[in-house]
Every structure is written in structure tokens, then in C-alpha cells.
Amino acid sequence: MAVDRQEVPGPPSVTAAGFPVPAVKRRAWYVLALLVCLMLVNFADKVVVALSGVGMKKELGLDGSQFGVIQSSFFWLFAVGSVLGGWLGGKVRARWLLAGIAAVWALSLAPMAAQVGFTTIIACRVLLGFAEGPTVALAMQVAHSWFPAHRRSVPSSIVIAGAGVGPLIAAPTLTWVIETYSWHAAFGALAAFGAVFVVLWLLGGDSGPEGARGGDREVAETVLPERVPLRRLFSTGTLIGMALLFFVAYANTSVGVSWLPLYLREGLGYDATTAGRLVVLPYLGATVAVILVGVLSGALTKRGVGNRIARGALPAAMVLVSGVCTVAFSSLDRGVPQMTLLVIGACLNSAGYGVAFAGLADVAPAKQRSAVFGIVAAVYSLGGVVAPLVIGRLVDAGESAAAGYGDGFLVLGITMIIGAVAALLLVHPDRDAAKLAAAS
Numbered sequence: 001m002a003v004d005r006q007e008v009p010g011p012p013s014v015t016a017a018g019f020p021v022p023a024v025k026r027r028a029w030y031v032l033a034l035l036v037c038l039m040l041v042n043f044a045d046k047v048v049v050a051l052s053g054v055g056m057k058k059e060l061g062l063d064g065s066q067f068g069v070i071q072s073s074f075f076w077l078f079a080v081g082s083v084l085g086g087w088l089g090g091k092v093r094a095r096w097l098l099a100g101i102a103a104v105w106a107l108s109l110a111p112m113a114a115q116v117g118f119t120t121i122i123a124c125r126v127l128l129g130f131a132e133g134p135t136v137a138l139a140m141q142v143a144h145s146w147f148p149a150h151r152r153s154v155p156s157s158i159v160i161a162g163a164g165v166g167p168l169i170a171a172p173t174l175t176w177v178i179e180t181y182s183w184h185a186a187f188g189a190l191a192a193f194g195a196v197f198v199v200l201w202l203l204g205g206d207s208g209p210e211g212a213r214g215g216d217r218e219v220a221e222t223v224l225p226e227r228v229p230l231r232r233l234f235s236t237g238t239l240i241g242m243a244l245l246f247f248v249a250y251a252n253t254s255v256g257v258s259w260l261p262l263y264l265r266e267g268l269g270y271d272a273t274t275a276g277r278l279v280v281l282p283y284l285g286a287t288v289a290v291i292l293v294g295v296l297s298g299a300l301t302k303r304g305v306g307n308r309i310a311r312g313a314l315p316a317a318m319v320l321v322s323g324v325c326t327v328a329f330s331s332l333d334r335g336v337p338q339m340t341l342l343v344i345g346a347c348l349n350s351a352g353y354g355v356a357f358a359g360l361a362d363v364a365p366a367k368q369r370s371a372v373f374g375i376v377a378a379v380y381s382l383g384g385v386v387a388p389l390v391i392g393r394l395v396d397a398g399e400s401a402a403a404g405y406g407d408g409f410l411v412l413g414i415t416m417i418i419g420a421v422a423a424l425l426l427v428h429p430d431r432d433a434a435k436l437a438a439a440s
Contacts (some may be wrong), residue, residue, distance in 0.1 A: 024209060028146035032155055034197075034205045035139045038098065039162030041194055042135050044170035045105060045128060046074065046257040048190060051174050051279075052183035053262045054272070059183075060118055064404075068392020071258035073122045075385040077130035079378035085134020086374015090367065094142050095206040099198050101138075104131035106194035113188030133381065136160075137373030140357045144369065146208030150301060152361060153311070157294025157354030164287035164350060167257070168280055175276035224365050228436050233372060236435070238312070238363045241426030242356055243379045248419030249319050251383030252326065252349045255412055256282060258388040259405075266395075267405035268334040278339065282346030289351035293318070297355040311359030312427035315352025316420050322349035323416030330409035349416070362429035363436070387412065 049056070049071060057067055088097055108128040111120060143155045174186040233239055260282070264275035293314065300310040325345030332338035357373070364372040391408040398404025 028208055031146060031205055032143060032158060034201055035143055035159050036162035037197055038139055039159060040166040041197055042132055043163045043166030045190055047167045047170055048174055048186050050258050050261045052178060052186060054265060055183040064392045064395040068389050070121055070125060071388035072385050074125045074129035075381050076126050078133040078381035081130040081133025082374045082377035082381060086137050086371045089138050089141055089370030098138060099201050101131050102194055102198045106191045109187050109191035113184050134374055137377045140373055141370045142207050144361060153297040153355055153358045154294045156358045157290045160354040161287045161290045164283045168283040168287060171279045172276055224433055225437060227365055227367060236363060236432040237426035238429050238432045241423040242360055243376055244419045245316055245319055245423035246376060246380035247383045248416045249349050250380040251387040252412060252416055254384035255387045255391055256346055259391050263405050266401045281343045285343050285347035286350035289347040290354055293351040294354050307359060307362050307429040311355050311429060313424055315356040316423035318348040318352045319416055320420035323413045323420060326409055326413030330406045359429050363432050
């Protein structure tokens with residue numbers, strides 16, 4: 001039986017290919033830093049529309065439903081891009097694939113720096129969503145290629161932390177650009193930043209030795225087959241549960257990116273400057289939480305705790321508590337308790353992403369990991385399609401903006417609780433990996 005292989009340490013001084021281990025480790029962390037920058041740009045590109053929302057709605061005469069369509073349009077081809085990117089991830093060198101994706105980002109943002117209409121905005125957001133669809137999956141694939149399996153929780157979490165750093169930096173910076181110049185200028189700045197990333201990635205970014213055929217270390221067999229039919233993979237409880245968990249978690253993330261700045265201004269009545277500062281808090285907390293959870297998961301694994309707990313129940317429990325916090329703050333008036341629950345919920349929702357991806361990798365054979373990540377990303381992107389539209393409709397249907405937002409977050413919180421409970425019951429990486437091996 002052909003098997004996937006897991007690396008075990010070889011000689012400490014050099015790899016089997018003859019490259020010094022310290023040099024490989026330095027390169028690994030350099031590439032990881034570039035991937036964090038990639039995720040930073042990725043989520044800054046998402047939050048810029050929400051930050052520009054008040055000016056954009058006024059300039060173009062948009063209502064809540066139309067603005068919800070703009071936010072949702074980003075995800076219309078996101079799933080297509082995710083699947084296509086996952087397929088290309090196993091065929092095209094990461095150096096060229098990620099550089100090409102980032103270049104398309106920059107090109108899709110550039111027209112927004114000038115005067116544009118509703119249709120042009122939709123077209124630009126659809127193109128951007130298509131290009132960004134495979135980003136998280138490919139970033140995880142590259143990160144995992146630089147680290148052995150037992151050390152992947154922390155690097156995975158660091159990459160995901162870049163998603164929190166993006167809005168954390170972008171929210172105050174782009175708010176200042178918008179208030180000082182215009183919302184068009186914010187898109188122009190992001191287009192330029194995307195172009196800079198392309199150059200940096202071409203100079204130093206690529207896949208690592210852990211993902212190479214044959215590797216650069218002595219290897220030992222693991223239980224996973226080399227390849228498994230995708231139908232069989234996606235019939236396992238782990239992949240079904242993880243897909244549901246990612247779906248509800250990403251619905252929360254997309255609502256935060258799409259509507260949180262407007263909720264703070266239109267629903268809670270904060271001014272632009274205060275809203276720009278408050279919107280940073282969830283991302284600041286999430287950036288710290290996602291790394292801490294990665295460290296916690298790695299420590300549990302080191303102590304012999306099974307992957308069902310360390311990489312399955314842990315992220316599911318966090319999304320469950322996040323859903324409870326979302327339900328709770330949806331009924332509260334503006335104030336410290338309401339904002340505290342909002343921030344805690346956002347932190348917990350984001351904290352488990354990296355660990356959950358490591359859980360997926362426990363079940364997906366290495367040669368199929370890119371495709372599996374891409375398909376899961378396509379599934380969870382549907383949460384990004386539906387959630388902003390639902391919030392927009394509920395805002396318009398509410399007796400007031402505050403009531404409409406409250407109804408929207410209540411529905412979101414209940415959905416998260418249901419998805420998290422399903423994941424707690426279904427996810428079991430060790431069991432499913434053994435079943436896949438037995439069926440091969």
C-alpha cells in the first residue's frame with residue numbers, strides 16, 4: 001500500500017540534500033513572515049469596503065440591501081477561485097502562483113481609486129474575491145511545507161494571525177486616508193501595497209523542503225495513504241465537521257469585515273473616529289488569541305493529548321462560546337458590556353482557525369492537501385456570500401438600524417452555535433485517518 005510519509009529528524013547539522021539546517025530554519029521563518037504579510041493584505045482588502053461604506057453609500061446613493069450586495073459580491077466567485085487555486089497548488093510552483101494571485105489583487109483594486117459606479121464596484125469585488133479565494137489554503141500549504149507535522153499548529157496560527165493584523169493596521173490607517181483624502185484613495189493605497197508584496201514574494205517566497213517529493217530527511221511510514229478519493233475524504237466526520245465549523249466561523253468573520261464599521265456608526269451611533277478605533281479591538285484581540293491557541297494546541301499535542309481534543313474540540317468550543325457571546329451582545333445597548341462581549345466573541349471565533357487547518361492536515365494526504373484546503377475554503381466561502389446579504393436585508397427590515405443589526409447578529413449567533421455543536425460531535429482526526437488507511 002502506498003502511504004503518505006511523515007518526517008522524523010535526521011542529522012542536526014545538515015539536511016539530506018546537503019543544506020544547513022539553520023539556513024533552512026531561517027528561510028522558513030522568513031517565508032512565514034511573508035505569508036503573514038500576504039494575509040495582512042488579504043484582510044485589509046476585505047475591510048476597506050466597510051470602512052468606506054458611509055462615503056460610498058452617500059456618493060452612489062446606495063441603501064443597505066445594495067451595499068450588502070457589494071459586500072456579498074466579493075464571495076460570488078470565491079469558491080471557484082478556491083477550488084481552482086487548490087488544484088493549481090499541486091501543479092504550479094508556489095513562488096509564481098502566489099505572486100500571480102497578489103498581482104490580480106492589485107489590478108482589481110486599482111480602478112476603485114477613480115470615480116466608479118455600482119456595476120464597476122461589483123465587477124472589481126468579484127475579481128478580487130476570485131483571486132483571494134485560494135489564498136488561505138495556499139498559504140497554509142506553503143507554511144506546512146516548511147515545518148514537520150508535529151510543529152504545524154503554531155506556524156498555522158501565526159499565518160492566521162496575519163488576518164487579524166490586516167484590519168488592525170488597516171482600520172485606523174485607512175480611516176485616516178478616507179477622512180483626509182477620500183475612500184477612493186484607500187483603494188489606491190492598497191493596490192500599491194499589493195504590488196510591493198508581489199516583488200517581495202518573488203525575491204524570497206516559495207515552498208519548503210517538507211513539501212518536496214521525497215523530502216530532505218529520513219522518513220517513516222504513517223497510516224495515511226498516499227492518495228484517497230475525494231469522495232471518501234469528504235465523507236469522513238472530520239472533514240464534514242470542519243467544513244461546517246469553518247462555514248459558521250467565516251460567516252461571523254465576513255460580517256465583521258463587511259458590517260462592523262457600519263454597525264458601530266449606524267447601529268450604535270459612534271462617530272467615524274471612534275468607530276475606527278473600536279473596530280480595531282476585535283482584530284487586536286484575535287491576533288493575540290490565535291497565536292496563544294496555536295501554542296496551547298501544540299503543548300497539548302506534546303503532552304500526548306489526542307488530535308480530537310487538540311485540533312478538533314478546541315476550535316469548535318471556541319466558536320461555540322463565540323456564538324453565545326454574539327447572541328448576548330445582539331440584545332444589549334451600546335456600552336462597555338456590549339463591546340466587551342463583541343470583542344470576546346470575535347477573538348474566540350478567529351482563534352481556532354489555524355489549529356483547525358492543522359486538524360484538516362491530519363486527515364488529508366500531503367499530495368492532496370492543497371485540493372482539500374481549497375474545497376473546504378470554497379465551502380466556507382458560502383458563509384461569506386450569505387451572511388452579508390442576510391444582515392443587509394435585516395437592517396433594511398428592522399424598525400430602526402439598531403434593531404435590524406440586533407436581529408442580524410442574533411441569527412448569526414444561533415447559526416454559529418449549531419455549527420460548532422455539530423463539529424464537536426463529528427471531528428475526530430485520529431479515528432478518520434485510521435479508517436482511511438484501513439480502507440486503502
